[in-house]
Amino acid sequence: MIARTEDSFITRRWISEKLRRSERWVQQHWNKTTEECYTQFGSGRPEILTQDSKDIITSANGISGSSCRKVTREISEKTGQRVCHVTVYRERYRQGLKPFHVIAKPLKTNTQIEDRKWLAKFVAD
Structure with a gap:
């Protein structure tokens, strides 16, 4: 696609x-509105764990x-379901769970x- 403005050509x-994007990105977003081109930040990665998997993780907490x-x-x-240990x-x-062996000080x-304080004062005297 080429658009012409007064004395110059505008290309992909x-x-x-x-x-500061790739030509492929420009090609994919050529006919989209400005709002559709913005990246949605903060949504995070999609959930991979099912509720059953989360229940298994919760039930395994506290077991040596x-x-x-x-x-x-x-x-x-x-x-x-195949899940990574990470x-x-x-x-x-x-979830705020901790390993079995962690004991709060x-x-x-x-x-x-x-x-x-008494010992410090005694030694100072």
Whole structure:
């Protein structure tokens, strides 16, 4: 396609250079409106896990030895869906689940803080 303006020719190559897009992109979007050409950001990747797979991941939480790879095998056996272990890890992270062996560290109590202050003062004297 070539369009003529006063003294110059506008070609796909010229438009692709101005828009910093490929010529193929220009060809695909040639007859579209401006709103149709904008990229939709924030929608994210499409969901690959079914609700059954998510339920299996949730039920495997808190069980000793249920690694992401083992959960992946369990999903493929029960649902027949092939899923990567990284996908299982990301779903666990998204749900806020943690591995079985993670134990939250307790915060310092007031008595521990007072004992440390006393020890520091005792050593300073």
